[in-house]
Amino acid sequence: MPTNSQNRSTRFAAIFVVALVAIVGVGALARDKWLPLVRSATDQVGEQDPHAGHDHEESSVGGTIKLTERGLKNIGFEPFVVEPTDYVRELNLPASVVERPGRSQVHITAPLTGIVQKVFISPGEAVDTNQPLFQVRLTHEELVAAQREFLETQAKLSVVQRELARLQELGDGVVAGKRILEQQYEQDRLQVTLDAARQAMLLHGLNEEQVGEVQRSGRMFREITIRAPKHADEHQPTEHEETPHWFTVQSLGVALGEHVDMGRELALLSDHCELLIEALAFEDDAAAIRRAAESELPVNARQLDRESEDSQLTGLRIQYVAGQIDPVSRAFKIYVQLPNRIALDKTSPQGTRYLEWVFKPGQRMELSIPIESWQKQIVVPATAVIDEGAEAYVYRENGNQFQQVPVHVRYRDQRAVVLANDGAVFKGDVIAGKGAYMMHLAIKNKSGGAIDPHAGHNH
Numbered sequence: 001m002p003t004n005s006q007n008r009s010t011r012f013a014a015i016f017v018v019a020l021v022a023i024v025g026v027g028a029l030a031r032d033k034w035l036p037l038v039r040s041a042t043d044q045v046g047e048q049d050p051h052a053g054h055d056h057e058e059s060s061v062g063g064t065i066k067l068t069e070r071g072l073k074n075i076g077f078e079p080f081v082v083e084p085t086d087y088v089r090e091l092n093l094p095a096s097v098v099e100r101p102g103r104s105q106v107h108i109t110a111p112l113t114g115i116v117q118k119v120f121i122s123p124g125e126a127v128d129t130n131q132p133l134f135q136v137r138l139t140h141e142e143l144v145a146a147q148r149e150f151l152e153t154q155a156k157l158s159v160v161q162r163e164l165a166r167l168q169e170l171g172d173g174v175v176a177g178k179r180i181l182e183q184q185y186e187q188d189r190l191q192v193t194l195d196a197a198r199q200a201m202l203l204h205g206l207n208e209e210q211v212g213e214v215q216r217s218g219r220m221f222r223e224i225t226i227r228a229p230k231h232a233d234e235h236q237p238t239e240h241e242e243t244p245h246w247f248t249v250q251s252l253g254v255a256l257g258e259h260v261d262m263g264r265e266l267a268l269l270s271d272h273c274e275l276l277i278e279a280l281a282f283e284d285d286a287a288a289i290r291r292a293a294e295s296e297l298p299v300n301a302r303q304l305d306r307e308s309e310d311s312q313l314t315g316l317r318i319q320y321v322a323g324q325i326d327p328v329s330r331a332f333k334i335y336v337q338l339p340n341r342i343a344l345d346k347t348s349p350q351g352t353r354y355l356e357w358v359f360k361p362g363q364r365m366e367l368s369i370p371i372e373s374w375q376k377q378i379v380v381p382a383t384a385v386i387d388e389g390a391e392a393y394v395y396r397e398n399g400n401q402f403q404q405v406p407v408h409v410r411y412r413d414q415r416a417v418v419l420a421n422d423g424a425v426f427k428g429d430v431i432a433g434k435g436a437y438m439m440h441l442a443i444k445n446k447s448g449g450a451i452d453p454h455a456g457h458n459h
Contacts (some may be wrong), residue, residue, distance in 0.1 A: 063404035065395075065439050065446075072435065079397065080384055080433030082425050087379045087418055089372040089411065091288060095279035095301065095365040097338065099272070104361075106229060106247065106269040108133060110260040111205025112140040117223065119256055121267065126246045126355040127228045134226040134254070134266055143204040147220040150197035154215065157190040205262075231271065245273055248355055272357045276319065277301055277336040279367040283325055288371040289334060293318040299336060300368040303359075313338070318369075336367060377410075378419040381433045385409065385417045386440045394419075395439045397430040402439055405431075 067075070099105060118135035121127060138144070164183040201211050206221060214221050231245050247269040254266050281289055292299070299318060303311035322333040344356035385407065386393045392409050395402040408420040419425065432439060 063443065064398070064401045065404075065443050066401045067439070067442075075435040075438035077435035078433045079430050080380060082378060082380065082427055082429040082431060084376045084421070084427060085379055087374045087377040087416070088370045089374065090300070090368040090413065091281070091285055091371050092413060093279040093281050093334070093367045093369065095277050095336075095367040097359050097361050097363040097365060098276050098278045099270075099361050100274065100276055104271050104275065105250070106271065107265055108226065108228075108267040108269060110136065110262055110264045110266055111226070112136065112138050112143055112224060113262045114138045114140060114224070114260060116254050116256055116258050116260060116266075119252070119254070121249050121252065122352060123249050123252050124354050125249045126353045127249060127269065128246055129228055129230050131228045132225050133228055136224050136226065136260070138222060138224055139259075140204060140262060143201065143206070144220065146197055146200035146204060147214060150194065150201060150214065151218060151220070153190055153194045153197055154218075157187065157194055160187045160190060226266065228269065245271075246355060247271055248357075272360070273340050275338045275340055275359055275361065277316070277338050277365055277367055279334045279336070279365075280329075280331045281334055283330045283332065286321075286332070289318075289321065289369055292369050292371065293321060297370050299370065301336065301338070302366045302368070304364040304366055334367070334369075374418070376421075378421050378425065379416050380419060380431065382412060382415055382417055384431055384433050384436050385412070385419075386436050388440070393436075393440065394425065395432040395436045396425065397432075402432060404440075404443060 067077075114136035116134060117137050120132045120134065127133065160183055164180065164187060167180050167183060198211055201214070201221075202208070205224060206214075210221055210224070228247055231247075248271075249267060250270040251268045252266075253268070254260060254264070260266065296317060298315045301313040301316055316336050316338065319335045319337050322335070325332045338359060341358045342355055343358045344354075346354045348354070380394065384394050386395075392407050393404050394407050396405050405424055407424045408422060409417055410420050411418040425431065
């Protein structure tokens with residue numbers, strides 16, 4: 001039979017159970033009030049870093065990320081301030097630098113048959129108009145014959161002129177008029193022969209000065225100096241240029257002492273102070289390109305594989321559009337004038353001058369032709385927008401954190417993105433112009449979305 005002590009223990013256990021059930025019930029009803037406090041306390045405990053007192057490289061909560069100054073430098077962060085601006089939609093075309101047909105190359109040929117006695121130039125050297133290039137000792141038989149005929153005719157003409165002057169001094173009564181008339185006819189005949197010989201020498205390569213020297217000295221011209229020609233067009237140097245219009249020796253085709261025939265190429269000079277950009281466009285874009293050419297809209301160009309300022313060209317003009325379309329690719333060519341600049345101007349200890357141009361034939365370019373203009377658009381760098389499936393994000397600076405902001409992309413090209421002005425970002429907002437992709441990866445890693453190291457492998 002239970003004792004009094006056992007009855008008291010049973011009553012106390014029953015009371016404790018009833019009290020515990022009551023507490024649990026009341027706690028369940030009031031969970032909305034005490035549960036956030038517990039979670040907050042738990043979070044504060046969980047945020048205690050064993051390395052307290054040191055800078056944290058990064059922390060992320062949901063769609064935000066916090067980076068230290070060192071972390072921003074590590075990801076190459078560059079801020080971009082959102083400002084509505086006008087945007088010109090451009091047609092980007094693959095292109096390359098080419099020479100101007102009939103202008104950029106000058107072939108120096110031997111005007112006469114002879115032997116090269118002196119070579120005044122070397123490959124890569126810069127030469128100016130009328131600068132000596134070669135000296136050739138003439139062995140051209142036709143030129144020798146033309147000079148001989150010229151000198152002989154000149155001597156005969158001098159004799160006839162002196163005889164005619166003597167007869168005219170004697171008077172009409174002493175010398176028959178027929179004799180004087182015969183001498184006048186002979187003088188006219190010799191003058192015609194002399195003029196023909198003069199033209200023959202000019203035709204065979206002598207200039208007026210050289211023919212005059214033959215006439216004054218009475219001696220045959222034995223050597224000829226071949227000089228750089230005049231430029232096909234006059235080039236006006238810009239205010240930034242210190243060097244006028246120069247040729248460059250692209251190749252040298254003869255050696256000292258070599259015998260050359262008339263017409264043999266001696267050297268090839270290049271004139272690269274102005275070149276062309278040759279771009280390829282498809283037939284569907286012909287109408288837009290035609291409108292840009294008719295309106296003389298300035299076009300831009302960019303040298304591929306380079307990001308320096310001198311690789312960006314603005315304010316260029318379309319020179320002409322080719323009149324043929326390739327039947328296979330359905331593409332046609334566009335040509336844009338390309339003023340060149342001197343990159344290196346060097347003079348050797350021997351006084352030889354060498355020039356290097358910024359733009360060279362064969363360089364790959366990208367041509368941008370304006371085809372449409374939009375007013376007051378939100379335009380950001382292409383590196384500021386991160387795509388993830390159907391969503392696109394930018395990272396906006398908010399105090400010492402960066403917040404992931406979904407945006408709507410209206411248009412994009414390789415360098416810029418046009419965002420819809422729908423309130424996602426506002427004027428004056430600071431977003432990550434560069435470094436946004438690394439921020440996105442950091443948030444994905446913190447949320448458990450890290451990339452599987454075995455992705456792309458079959459097991």
